[in-house]
Amino acid sequence: MSLQHVRIIDLPRILDPRGNLTFIEGGNHVPFDIKRVYYLYDVPGGAHRGGHAHRELHQLIIAMSGSFDILLDDGKTRFKYHLNRSYYGLYIPPMMWREIDNFSSGSVCMVLASAPFDEADYYRDYAEFQHDVLGKPA
Numbered sequence: 001m002s003l004q005h006v007r008i009i010d011l012p013r014i015l016d017p018r019g020n021l022t023f024i025e026g027g028n029h030v031p032f033d034i035k036r037v038y039y040l041y042d043v044p045g046g047a048h049r050g051g052h053a054h055r056e057l058h059q060l061i062i063a064m065s066g067s068f069d070i071l072l073d074d075g076k077t078r079f080k081y082h083l084n085r086s087y088y089g090l091y092i093p094p095m096m097w098r099e100i101d102n103f104s105s106g107s108v109c110m111v112l113a114s115a116p117f118d119e120a121d122y123y124r125d126y127a128e129f130q131h132d133v134l135g136k137p138a
Helices: 126-134
Strands: 007-010 036-041 049-054 059-065 068-073 078-083 088-092 097-101 108-113
Touching: 059 078, 068 088, 078 088
Parallel strands: none
Antiparallel strands: 007 088, 036 108, 049 097, 059 088, 059 108, 068 078, 068 097
16 A cells, blocks of 8 residues: 555534534444544653555544644655544555654544454564565565
């Protein structure tokens, strides 16, 4: 996969003076079946999350509250996304290294995933990831 496969998904919004509503329907708004949902919160200032890639997992990341940055790397190119709206989701396909940082106070990062947790799906070493993506020695 390359960064060309990453995209921002504009989620539906129902605007209402009593408070807005956004919804996500599997098979409609997300390009994969949702098998797991988790979220990051109370991230201390200056902390980094991520620092890994997935072999098979697809994800949609949403800033439910506050903001944060996601640096994506396909082994050749890096691009940073700033998420700060709860009606935008960042679709991340497999084989994409990610680092998440610059969390604002009170931010909540929600992740929709295509599979349950599986440690064997992770690349936690960047050199190993690069080797498998580009054929470079680890």
